[in-house]
Amino acid sequence: MTAANLAGRRVAFVVANDGVEEIELTYPWEAVIAAGGRAVLIAPRAEHVQTYRHLDRTGRFAADLPLAEAVAEDYDAVVLPGGVANPDILRRDRDAHRLLRQADARGTTIAAICHAPWTLIDAGILRGRTLAAWPSLATDLRNAGAIWTAQETHVQAHLITAQSDRDVAAFTDLLLNRLRESPPRPARDDAAVVGYTTLPTA
Secondary structure, three states, X not given: OOOOOOOOOEEEEEOOOEEEEHHHHHHHHHHHHHOOOXXXXXXXXXXXXXXXXXXXXXXXXXXXXXXXHOOHXXXXXXXXXXXXXXXXXXXXXXXXXXXXXXXXXXXXXXXEEOOOHHXXXXXXXXXXXXXXXXXXXXHHHXXXXXXEEOOOEEEEOOEEEEOOHHXXXXXXXXXXXXXXXXXXXXXXXXXXXXXXXXXXXX
């Protein structure tokens, strides 16, 4: 892709303030920026976001926007990174549910990796859908009326999913291709939020 491919596109990365698997956030984030898009880090609190490499703390990043202020129509895609604690926190967040329901109703691309479909379960938008996810989510997905697939990645309509951090490159390619091929959202004022600032590791 050339840098202009995603010009004017804005992608929401929705995470908890603690427990995010670092590569599942930073890899697609950097790819969106490199392709000319704009990324926005959204968390329950507009404070720092703590990332991990499995169980080890890694970086801290400044959230751009609290979930309570996020509206799906402002974004061309919503990305849900994994980690175990991250989606377990978000699945109890009503503003996360609202944002995801809005995005789903609009046909906005939703991309979820590893344990992130936990949040989609509690948003109530998975019945009848097929997803790739971390294998331990298989029973949860079936109980939510969805179908778990052992494929590394899966695409169904506007929903992109992947099984683990090992699949983050393929997951990101699917996200970028979807953004490139989909019509852009109607132009809105993009001046309010532009991206995150890296903070010192705690």
